[in-house]
Amino acid sequence: MIATITLNPAVDKTLNASRVVMGTVNRMDSACNMPGGKGINVAKVLRQYDVEVKTLGFIGGYSGDFIEEAMEKIGAVPKFTRVSEDTRTSVNLITEDGYITEFLEPGPNISDAELKEFFASYEKEIEDCDIVVISGSAPRGVDPSAYVRMIEIANAGGKKVLLDTSGDNLKKGMYSRPYMMKPNLKELESIMGRRIQGLSEVAESAMQIVEWGVPHVLVSMGNKGILYARDDNGESKVIYVPAPSIRAVNSVGSGDCAVAAFALSILEGLDPEKTLKKCVAISAANACSLENGLISKEKAEELESMLTLSEPD
Ligand SMILES: Nc1ncnc2c1ncn2[C@@H]1O[C@H](COP(=O)(O)OP(=O)(O)OP(=O)(O)O)[C@@H](O)[C@H]1O
Ligand SMILES: [Mg+2]
Numbered sequence: 001m002i003a004t005i006t007l008n009p010a011v012d013k014t015l016n017a018s019r020v021v022m023g024t025v026n027r028m029d030s031a032c033n034m035p036g037g038k039g040i041n042v043a044k045v046l047r048q049y050d051v052e053v054k055t056l057g058f059i060g061g062y063s064g065d066f067i068e069e070a071m072e073k074i075g076a077v078p079k080f081t082r083v084s085e086d087t088r089t090s091v092n093l094i095t096e097d098g099y100i101t102e103f104l105e106p107g108p109n110i111s112d113a114e115l116k117e118f119f120a121s122y123e124k125e126i127e128d129c130d131i132v133v134i135s136g137s138a139p140r141g142v143d144p145s146a147y148v149r150m151i152e153i154a155n156a157g158g159k160k161v162l163l164d165t166s167g168d169n170l171k172k173g174m175y176s177r178p179y180m181m182k183p184n185l186k187e188l189e190s191i192m193g194r195r196i197q198g199l200s201e202v203a204e205s206a207m208q209i210v211e212w213g214v215p216h217v218l219v220s221m222g223n224k225g226i227l228y229a230r231d232d233n234g235e236s237k238v239i240y241v242p243a244p245s246i247r248a249v250n251s252v253g254s255g256d257c258a259v260a261a262f263a264l265s266i267l268e269g270l271d272p273e274k275t276l277k278k279c280v281a282i283s284a285a286n287a288c289s290l291e292n293g294l295i296s297k298e299k300a301e302e303l304e305s306m307l308t309l310s311e312p313d
Contacts, residue, residue: 002046002263003079003129005122005150006039006057008107008139009067011089012292018096034291035070036090038135038164041253041293045260045282047074048295051267054079056125058118058139060108061086079125081118083108110141119149126154131263134173135164135256144172151176160266164259166190174209180216181209182259188219199240202227203312207236218262218279220255223248226283227312228276239272240312241280244303246288253292258283260293277307 016030035044039057046053054077059067064080064087071078085108093101110118126132132154138146147169154161155177163170163178166187174181174191189196192205206217206229215231225243229236261282265275281304285295 001052001054001129002131002133003054003056003126004039004043004046004133004135006037006055006136007142007146008137009035009037009040009057009059009087010105010107011063011066011087012036012092013089014092014094016094020093020095020101033066035067036292037067038253038256039133040067040071041256042133042135042260042263043071043076044074044293045257045286045295046263047076048297049264051264053077054125054129056080056118056122058083058108058110058114059087060084063087063089079121081114081121083110083114085109107139110139112141115142115146119153122150123153126157126159129159131162131266132159133162133164133259133263134178135259137165137167138169144168147173148176151178162259162263164255174212174214177213179214180218180259180262181214182218182220182255182262184220184222184255199227199312203229203238203240207238210236216262218258218276220258220283222251222254225310226258226276226280228272228279230272237272238312239276240310241276241307242310243280244284244306246284246303248287250290250292251287254283254286256293257286257295273309276309277304280304280307 012034014032015028017028020026043053043055055071059080060083068078088105088107091103151161161178162180163173164182209217210229217229219227223243227240229238258279261279281300285300
């Protein structure tokens with residue numbers, strides 16, 4: 001069983017309209033609601049590979065009900081903590097002029113009592129899980145110490161923590177030594193506090209993080225692929241797989257797919273090279289489909305068979 005944690009999930013609402021005029025009534029041509037949030041995407045991918053997964057985090061109101069039901073529909077086990085304020089809705093308005101306009105709600109404010117309730121549930125729910133995936137940002141009222149605490153509890157229970165977040169949550173979480181971290185280039189630069197250019201600098205930084213005590217570091221670089229640094233009996237080793245050339249339609253959530261692929265690789269006991277190829281293939285397959293976290297397994301397999309290791313230099 002795998003647990004995915006999404007502290008601040010969202011209902012992603014996509015609206016299509018020919019045009020929109022501010023200050024008037026605008027009728028939409030279509031509307032579609034999807035469950036959103038990084039850990040939710042990870043759960044979606046894992047369910048496509050028939051892995052048992054439970055989803056934790058905070059939900060509230062009708063939008064929270066929607067997320068809970070969506071998780072049930074895909075066969076995940078929702079174990080969210082109910083809060084008094086509503087789960088946020090993120091609106092993507094697509095108009096015929098080609099503009100995409102986003103409206104992002106602030107999301108709920110979590111009280112101390114609700115946070116306490118979450119941790120009680122977290123401790124109990126991860127007991128039967130081998131892997132805990134902690135993804136995305138936190139709602140108001142939850143500071144980076146929550147990430148530190150989640151990692152420490154899971155580590156103490158012998159779980160493998162996969163961490164994919166940003167900013168202070170990532171920096172502070174890193175020092176609690178998750179089993180794996182997947183920064184993208186921007187997140188890596190924020191950890192290192194400087195610009196990082198070229199594969200050799202990415203490799204150096206990733207190895208530095210391994211030396212700080214995170215045994216597996218995957219740096220995702222969009223259409224450049226993924227660099228993987230790991231601890232091999234006290235020595236840092238690096239491998240790199242360039243991304244396949246694809247017709248990308250939507251690469252949002254591809255990083256989440258790389259994290260899901262890493263979890264799958266742990267379950268399958270894959271070696272580092274096969275693990276990395278799986279991560280690159282499944283994340284690229286996500287970029288080939290419009291919906292975040294929805295991939296064609298056939299496409300992923302086809303892409304995986306085309307991949308080769310490359311020198312990081
Ligand atoms: N255009 C693309 N072509 C091929 N592969 C891609 C493309 N975009 C993304 N990928 C694959 O997906 C991986 C993750 O993408 P990216 O580095 O953009 O993650 P991210 O910024 O964490 O994304 P998100 O947080 O939205 O999930 C890449 O390392 C690559 O393997
Ligand atoms: Mg990401």
